[in-house]
Amino acid sequence: xxxxxxxxxxxxxxxxxxxxxxxxxxxxxxxxxxxxxxxxxxxxxxxxxxxxxxxxxxxxxxxxxxxxxxxxxxxxxxxxxxxxxxxxxxxxxxxxxxxxxxxxxxxxxxxxxxxxxxxxxxxxxxxxxxxxxxxxxxxxxxxxxxxxxxxxxxxxxxxxxxxxxxxxxxxxxxxxxxxxxxxxxxxxxxxxxxxxxxxxxxxxxxxxxxxxxxxxxxxxxxxxxxxxxxxxxxxxxxxxxxxxxxxxxxxxxxxxxxxxxxxxxxxxxxxxxxxxxxxxxxxxxxxxxxxxxxxxxxxxxxxxxxxxxxxxxxxxxxxxxxxxxxxxxxxxxxxxxxxxxxxxxxxxxxxxxxxxxxxxxxxxxxxxxxxxxxxxxxxxxxxxxxxxxxxxxxxxxxxxxxxxxxxxxxxxxxxxxxxxxxxxxxxxxxxxxxxxxxxxxxxxxxxxxxxx
Numbered sequence: 001x002x003x004x005x006x007x008x009x010x011x012x013x014x015x016x017x018x019x020x021x022x023x024x025x026x027x028x029x030x031x032x033x034x035x036x037x038x039x040x041x042x043x044x045x046x047x048x049x050x051x052x053x054x055x056x057x058x059x060x061x062x063x064x065x066x067x068x069x070x071x072x073x074x075x076x077x078x079x080x081x082x083x084x085x086x087x088x089x090x091x092x093x094x095x096x097x098x099x100x101x102x103x104x105x106x107x108x109x110x111x112x113x114x115x116x117x118x119x120x121x122x123x124x125x126x127x128x129x130x131x132x133x134x135x136x137x138x139x140x141x142x143x144x145x146x147x148x149x150x151x152x153x154x155x156x157x158x159x160x161x162x163x164x165x166x167x168x169x170x171x172x173x174x175x176x177x178x179x180x181x182x183x184x185x186x187x188x189x190x191x192x193x194x195x196x197x198x199x200x201x202x203x204x205x206x207x208x209x210x211x212x213x214x215x216x217x218x219x220x221x222x223x224x225x226x227x228x229x230x231x232x233x234x235x236x237x238x239x240x241x242x243x244x245x246x247x248x249x250x251x252x253x254x255x256x257x258x259x260x261x262x263x264x265x266x267x268x269x270x271x272x273x274x275x276x277x278x279x280x281x282x283x284x285x286x287x288x289x290x291x292x293x294x295x296x297x298x299x300x301x302x303x304x305x306x307x308x309x310x311x312x313x314x315x316x317x318x319x320x321x322x323x324x325x326x327x328x329x330x331x332x333x334x335x336x337x338x339x340x341x342x343x344x345x346x347x348x349x350x351x352x353x354x355x356x357x358x359x360x361x362x363x364x365x366x367x368x369x370x371x372x373x374x375x376x377x378x379x380x381x382x383x384x385x386x387x388x389x390x391x392x393x394x395x396x397x398x399x400x401x402x403x404x405x406x407x408x409x410x411x412x413x414x415x416x417x418x419x420x421x422x423x424x425x426x427x428x429x430x431x432x433x434x435x436x437x438x439x440x441x442x443x444x445x446x447x448x449x450x451x452x
Contacts, residue, residue, distance in 0.1 A: 044090055076154065114295070117215075124211060145163065
């Protein structure tokens with residue numbers, strides 16, 4: 001492709017082909033402009049064999065110009081339409097995300113019923129917008145999609161729901177009846193309504209049926225109708241009443257079962273009259289289950305978030321140490337591979353050599369001073385407006401004594417003088433005299449007793 005077509009319209013530079021089908025090719029391209037302007041876009045063009053048919057090209061461009069009028073948050077925007085040596089093409093919004101087909105393949109499990117209801121509600125709102133849209137004169141355009149399927153519903157990594165390829169099959173379907181080649185337009189039979197399989201022209205209720213198939217598959221986690229090349233078998237299967245999603249996944253609420261089965265009714269008259277009714281019914285499920293767009297974002301991050309980068313030899317020692325520190329490693333250096341340590345650049349031999357810092361000498365043990373009893377001080381009252389422990393509350397530390405390299409012994413012997421002797425108090429002398437008198441009396445009574 002790079003050798004044949006490098007640009008479209010002189011300003012869309014092709015990067016790579018990201019898809020192709022029976023009628024068109026899809027490229028990832030860059031829209032360039034003045035002052036280095038560049039923007040990622042999706043470019044779709046007719047296949048070369050179809051572009052040679054003037055009627056096919058004219059119908060494609062007319063439909064593309066009509067789609068450029070669509071401006072809805074859940075519809076991929078068409079930026080530009082053109083025709084040149086490369087053929088007829090249109091330029092659409094680039095959505096950084098995945099389609100529902102990739103989401104289902106990656107999840108390998110049913111989608112949460114609330115999240116599925118939110119996604120399909122946004123799709124129904126987009127369908128109703130296209131059907132209710134009017135031209136500048138107020139005439140309803142009644143645009144229908146004709147190809148609602150998992151692959152045409154994009155989910156961005158930020159949780160935005162976008163319906164792509166809105167109405168592009170309209171012109172090609174009409175021209176396919178006149179085209180000589182068979183199989184130019186291939187619809188997805190797994191999503192076609194029964195009346196379309198029986199040859200009835202599709203309308204907005206056919207889109208509602210296809211949307212019901214998408215909702216059933218999201219809730220059940222598998223396809224509702226298996227692909228088949230036998231039109232009779234497909235029609236017979238489509239005429240049967242489908243099972244409710246809860247028969248496959250028990251967690252699907254009964255209210256959601258009713259919505260799905262009404263959208264999948266075989267008779268178009270028994271389906272929702274317009275997509276707005278389908279959106280309103282699903283909106284009740286979304287509010288009951290308290291689902292928000294953030295839940296869609298979380299789902300996309302869990303399924304398609306990039307894997308964490310593992311340490312490699314291209315990482316520097318500092319980067320790896322910081323990464324290990326963030327991991328909570330207690331010994332980050334011991335966890336670094338030996339080859340990474342050896343790969344670190346050695347110091348320049350010509351650079352001045354720095355001496356390692358010498359360890360500080362050991363500080364002498366502090367003097368132990370006996371505590372002196374002091375009177376308790378009243379509690380300090382904090383200043384108004386300042387919280388204890390804040391930077392405004394500063395404490396002045398007492399000056400510390402500089403350390404001394406050596407301490408001299410201190411002579412604790414102090415000469416003392418004998419204190420003058422004081423006479424004993426009068427009370428002491430009286431006590432001694434009383435004691436002597438008692439002893440004398442006791443001795444006298446004892447002697448008299450013996451003599452008797």
